Amino acid sequence: MQTLSHWIDGTNLEAPADSRFADITNPATGKVSSRVALASAATTEEAIASAHTAFPGWRDTSLARRSQILFTYRELLNKRKGELAAIITAEHGKVLDDAMGEISRGQEVVEYACGIPHLLKGGYTENASTKVDVHSVRQPLGVAAIISPFNFPAMVPMWFFPMAIAAGNTVILKPSEKAPTAAQWMAELWKEAGLPDGVFNVVHGDKEAVDTLLTDARVNSISFVGSTPIAQYVYATGTANGKRVQALGGAKNHMLVLPDADLDLAADAAVNAGYGAAGERCMAISAIVAIDSIADELVAKIAERTATLRVGDGTRGCDMGPLVTAAHRDKVASYIDAGEAAGATMVLDGRHVDPDAEGEGFFLNPTLFDNVSTDMSIYTDEIFGPVLSVLRVGSFDEGIETINANPFGNGTAIFTNDGGAARRFENEIQVGMVGINVPIPVPMAYYSFGGWKNSLFGDTHAYGAEGVQFFTRGKVVTSRWLDPSHGGLNLGFPQNS
Ligand code: NAD
Numbered sequence: 001m002q003t004l005s006h007w008i009d010g011t012n013l014e015a016p017a018d019s020r021f022a023d024i025t026n027p028a029t030g031k032v033s034s035r036v037a038l039a040s041a042a043t044t045e046e047a048i049a050s051a052h053t054a055f056p057g058w059r060d061t062s063l064a065r066r067s068q069i070l071f072t073y074r075e076l077l078n079k080r081k082g083e084l085a086a087i088i089t090a091e092h093g094k095v096l097d098d099a100m101g102e103i104s105r106g107q108e109v110v111e112y113a114c115g116i117p118h119l120l121k122g123g124y125t126e127n128a129s130t131k132v133d134v135h136s137v138r139q140p141l142g143v144a145a146i147i148s149p150f151n152f153p154a155m156v157p158m159w160f161f162p163m164a165i166a167a168g169n170t171v172i173l174k175p176s177e178k179a180p181t182a183a184q185w186m187a188e189l190w191k192e193a194g195l196p197d198g199v200f201n202v203v204h205g206d207k208e209a210v211d212t213l214l215t216d217a218r219v220n221s222i223s224f225v226g227s228t229p230i231a232q233y234v235y236a237t238g239t240a241n242g243k244r245v246q247a248l249g250g251a252k253n254h255m256l257v258l259p260d261a262d263l264d265l266a267a268d269a270a271v272n273a274g275y276g277a278a279g280e281r282c283m284a285i286s287a288i289v290a291i292d293s294i295a296d297e298l299v300a301k302i303a304e305r306t307a308t309l310r311v312g313d314g315t316r317g318c319d320m321g322p323l324v325t326a327a328h329r330d331k332v333a334s335y336i337d338a339g340e341a342a343g344a345t346m347v348l349d350g351r352h353v354d355p356d357a358e359g360e361g362f363f364l365n366p367t368l369f370d371n372v373s374t375d376m377s378i379y380t381d382e383i384f385g386p387v388l389s390v391l392r393v394g395s396f397d398e399g400i401e402t403i404n405a406n407p408f409g410n411g412t413a414i415f416t417n418d419g420g421a422a423r424r425f426e427n428e429i430q431v432g433m434v435g436i437n438v439p440i441p442v443p444m445a446y447y448s449f450g451g452w453k454n455s456l457f458g459d460t461h462a463y464g465a466e467g468v469q470f471f472t473r474g475k476v477v478t479s480r481w482l483d484p485s486h487g488g489l490n491l492g493f494p495q496n497s
Pocket of ligand 1: 147148149150152156175205206207210211225228231248249251382384451
C-alpha cells in the first residue's frame, strides 16, 4: 500500500520508522486507498527548523522575484487543476465539478497575491518636521503554520499560503489527515514553480503535530480552520505561547426568506447551498427561516427539486457525493434520528439511499425537516451533512432575532425583493458574511473571509487586505539626513517644528 509522508525542505521525507499511520479512504467506495504518516513532535520540529532556516533568505528575496514565482505557480495550477480535482474527489468525495470550483476559488487568492508589490507599499511623508521624513513598511513575521480541515483540501490552505509566502514568510501546512494528498500535490507544484526549498513544508498529522506547532517558539503565526471546539483550543494555546492566531471555527448558516421573495430562486438556492458537497461546507445553508405565509409553498418547491438530485460517486457526473467517513455518515444519520424523535416534520428522509456507486460508500440522501424549533439538536448543533431544517417565524423581526440569537456567525443570506428589508438585514444581522439573493457569499479574494462570534477567534479575517495585515507587522521609520544647521543638545521630548 502507498504511504504518503511529509514534505520537508523541498523533498518527500521517507516515513520515519517509528511513525504512526492513518488510513486514507475513498468515501465513494469505502475502500482504503493508501495511508498517511502522522508526524511525531520530532518530525514536526524538523519541518519548523527547515522553515526557520529558509526565512532570512526568503524575506530578503526581491518582490519582483517573489511575484514571478507566484505567477508561475498560478499558471501551473491553472493548467493542471484537473489532477488536483481528481485527488480531492478521491479523498473527500465531493463531485468533480465542485472540486474544480474550490480550486478556482483558491486560485483567486494566488492571483491576488501576485500583486504583492502593490499590496506591501508603505506610506511616505516628506518634511514631517523640518527636514525630517517619515515612512512606513510592513515586514513578514517569520514562520507561519496553517492547520486546515478536511472539507476544502485545496481552497482553505490557499486562503492563507499565497498571502504568507508573498509577504515573505515561510510556511508549514498541516492538512487534515482525512484528505492529505492535495497538500503534497501543491507542495510539488511550488517546487516546480521555483520556490526555494524550505519556504513551503507539509507535515501530516494530528494533535501531536498541531500541539508542537502551537508551542514551538520558532513558529510566529497560526492560521487554523476547523470545528469550533478545536478553534477555541488552538486560539487559547497559540496566543498563550505568544503567537499571532486566527482560528476560524464552525457554522450554522441561516437563509431568511421573506414573502416577497422569488420563491423559485430561493428554493434553487436552498437546494444548492444546503446539499452541495453533501452539506460539508462551512458556508452551507443548514437552516431556512421562512415567514409563515410562504413556508408551505417554499417547502414544497425545495422538496420537489431535492427529489431530482442524483447521489453517487463524484466521478460519474452525480449531483451529490458521499460523506467523508463512515463515522461521519453515522453521526449525521444519528442527527436525523434525533430530529424525528424530537417531533420535527420529516419531509424527505435521507437515511434510505440507493447511490450510483460501486462498493460500500458513505452515502446519505438529502434530508429535509420542516417545523424545526430552536431547541432541537438538528438546529443547535452543526451537523455538517445534507440535512436542511426549516424554521417557521411570524415576522421579519422574529427572523432577525432568531439568527442573531444563534452562537455562530459565519454566513447568512436573505431572499427578498424589498431593498429596504435587505438593507435593514445587512445592517442589523450579527454575522460576518452576508448574501442578498445569493446563497453562499464567499467573498472575493480582494475582500476578506471570516465569521463573527463562535465562527472566528482572533481579530483578523483570511486573505484580502486583512491577510496582508495578518502575515506582516508594521514599522515606522523617522529619518533625518545630516544638515549642519541642525543639531545641538536638547533633552526635552522630541517635538516637531
Ligand atoms: P476538525 O476541527 O476536526 O479538524 C481541523 C484540523 O484540526 C485538522 O487539521 C485536524 O487534524 C486538527 N485537529 C483535530 N483534532 C484536533 C485536536 N484535538 N487538537 C489539535 N488539532 C486537532 O475539523 P474538520 O472535521 O476537519 O472540518 C470541519 C469543520 O471545519 C466544520 O466545523 C466546519 O464548519 C469547519 N470549517 C470552517 C470554515 C470557516 O471558514 N469558518 C471553513 C471550513 C471548515
